[in-house]
Amino acid sequence: xGNPVPRTKNIMSQPTYxxxxxxxxxxxxxxxxxxxxxxxxxxxxxxxxxxGEILVExxxxxxxxxxxxxxxxxxxxxxxxxxxxxxxxxAIGRVLASKATAKYPVxxxxxxxxxxxxxxxxxxxxxxxxxxxxxxxGKITDALGVVGPxxxxxxxxxxxxxxxxxxxxxxxxxxxxxxxxxACQIAxxxxxxxxxxxxxxxxxxxxxxxxxxxxxxxxxxxxxxxFKASTKDLIDVFxxxxxxxxxxxxxxxxxxxxxxxMCGAISQYNSSQPQGPKNFxxxxxxxxx
Ligand SMILES: NC(=O)c1ccc[n+]([C@@H]2O[C@H](COP(=O)([O-])OP(=O)(O)OC[C@H]3O[C@@H](n4cnc5c(N)ncnc54)[C@H](OP(=O)(O)O)[C@@H]3O)[C@@H](O)[C@H]2O)c1
Numbered sequence: 213x214g215n216p217v218p219r220t221k222n223i224m225s226q227p228t229y230x231x232x233x234x235x236x237x238x239x240x241x242x243x244x245x246x247x248x249x250x251x252x253x254x255x256x257x258x259x260x261x262x263x264g265e266i267l268v269e270x271x272x273x274x275x276x277x278x279x280x281x282x283x284x285x286x287x288x289x290x291x292x293x294x295x296x297x298x299x300x301x302x303a304i305g306r307v308l309a310s311k312a313t314a315k316y317p318v319x320x321x322x323x324x325x326x327x328x329x330x331x332x333x334x335x336x337x338x339x340x341x342x343x344x345x346x347x348x349x350g351k352i353t354d355a356l357g358v359v360g361p362x363x364x365x366x367x368x369x370x371x372x373x374x375x376x377x378x379x380x381x382x383x384x385x386x387x388x389x390x391x392x393x394x395a396c397q398i399a400x401x402x403x404x405x406x407x408x409x410x411x412x413x414x415x416x417x418x419x420x421x422x423x424x425x426x427x428x429x430x431x432x433x434x435x436x437x438x439f440k441a442s443t444k445d446l447i448d449v450f451x452x453x454x455x456x457x458x459x460x461x462x463x464x465x466x467x468x469x470x471x472x473x474m475c476g477a478i479s480q481y482n483s484s485q486p487q488g489p490k491n492f493x494x495x496x497x498x499x500x501x
Contacts, residue, residue, distance in 0.1 A: 223269055223330060224308065228252045231329035234293045237283055240484045247283070248299060248328075256331055258309035266316045266341075268305035268324060268332050274356040275301070276390075280481040298327040304344060304355055305332070312336035316343070323355050357390055366394035366451075369473045371402075374449040378403030381445055383462060386453025386478060387427065388415035395451045395475075396424050404449070407442055409458060430458055440465070449473065455480045456487050463494040471501045 223229060235249035242248075261267060282300055285292050293300050303326040310316050316336055321344040326332040334341055344355045357363060369391075370376050382399040386392040387408030399406045400423045408419040408427040419427035428438050439461050446467035452459050455477025466472070472495075480486035494500065 224255070224257060227255055229255060229330040231298045231327070233296055233298055234283065235295065237285060237295070238482075241482045242280070242283075251298075253329075253331075256333060258311075261309060261311045261333060263311050264336050265311050265333050266307050266322075266336055267309040268303075268322060268326055268334055269308050270303045270305045270326050270330055270332065271321075272304040272353055272356060273301050273328060274303065274361070276362075277476060277478045277481060298329050300325055301328050302340075302356060302361060303327070303332075304352060316341075320344075321352060321355075323360065358394055362390035363394050365475060366391050366398060369475050370395045370398045370449070370451060374399075374451060374471045374473045376402045376404050376449050380404040380448035381407070381443075381467075382449040382451065383407045383409065383443065383447050384451040384453075385409045385430075385458045385462070386476065387419055387424065389453060391475060392451070392453050393419075393422060395473075396422060399449070399451075400424070409439075409454070430454075436461060446470075451475060452477070454478055460489045460491060463489055463491045463500075466494055466498045466500050468498050469501070470498060 231251045231253055232248050233251050236246050238247050256267060279301065281288055282290060282293050302323060305322055305324060305326055307316050307318055307320045307322060310318050316322060322341055323344060324334050324341045344352060346352055346354055376382060376399050382404040384392050384395050384406065387396050388410040396406050396408050406424045408424040409430050410416055410419060410427060411429065411431050413429055416427040416429050426442055428435060428442060432438060443465040447462060447465050447470055448467055449471050450462040451473040453476040456479035
């Protein structure tokens with residue numbers, strides 16, 4: 213199972229444990245020391261468990277761009293985190309006590325929306341609770357990455373939404389990130405030609421090592437011209453993690469009947485006035501799905 217981090221302290225011997233709660237909704241950027249606050253909680257133990265519940269010690273937290281959206285008091289695919297509530301977050305944890313021993317014995321590792329907390333009590337019927345299964349050549353943290361939520365997003369986004377096939381010309385934005393890098397690799401495995409977009413020359417180099425046919429740095433002064441040159445044959449599949457100007461450019465280079473996978477729009481998450489594409493009518497003109 214790779215590299216589970218052994219705890220240096222026995223958390224259960226402490227009188228309290230720590231969590232992080234939402235203190236204030238950010239209007240744009242998160243403000244260190246204001247948006248979140250630390251909370252000290254009385255210790256919990258096996259005697260606090262009801263039948264079917266487990267006590268989990270958080271070992272790793274996944275910190276994802278998607279979390280920024282959960283801080284907005286707005287209708288979305290999950291309800292907003294409430295003020296004073298433990299910050300929502302997916303984690304890898306170790307089961308310290310269990311009243312669901314058949315499925316979650318003490319000492320097993322799980323992924324769950326435990327939140328930003330050292331300890332969490334979780335009902336074993338929770339659909340987001342899973343035992344960690346890592347391939348033999350993997351490591352435990354892969355359960356939050358390539359075989360976890362971001363890997364699955366890339367898998368279903370590229371294959372089911374993008375319907376990628378051999379010979380397609382695919383562009384991936386946010387290509388060096390957790391989701392984007394898996395999306396690029398899946399498209400390559402399916403026989404597509406892949407252009408990755410990322411924010412540094414180092415990432416551009418890494419994307420080529422990963423197997424991308426080409427990669428561009430969107431922070432280059434000549435990016436728009438480079439993008440046009442690299443997409444002269446027009447785009448079959450655009451897997452978008454970024455939105456904003458990159459989406460605008462991709463729409464201008466969409467092939468008829470292309471598929472745009474609207475995975476994320478990270479360039480807009482901290483903006484109080486998010487930018488929509490001006491050339492949205494390309495969706496109609498090019499019959500983009
Ligand atoms: N729809 C879903 O179910 C789903 C699930 C998971 C993730 N997502 C979305 O996928 C995207 C990537 O998430 P992830 O978890 O893979 O994140 P990640 O590994 O943290 O990658 C995020 C990367 O985005 C790039 N970025 C940040 N600000 C940017 C900006 N203003 N313009 C362009 N690029 C910017 C940065 O790379 P650079 O150095 O290249 O700028 C950053 O490293 C996010 O939009 C997220 O919301 C969606």
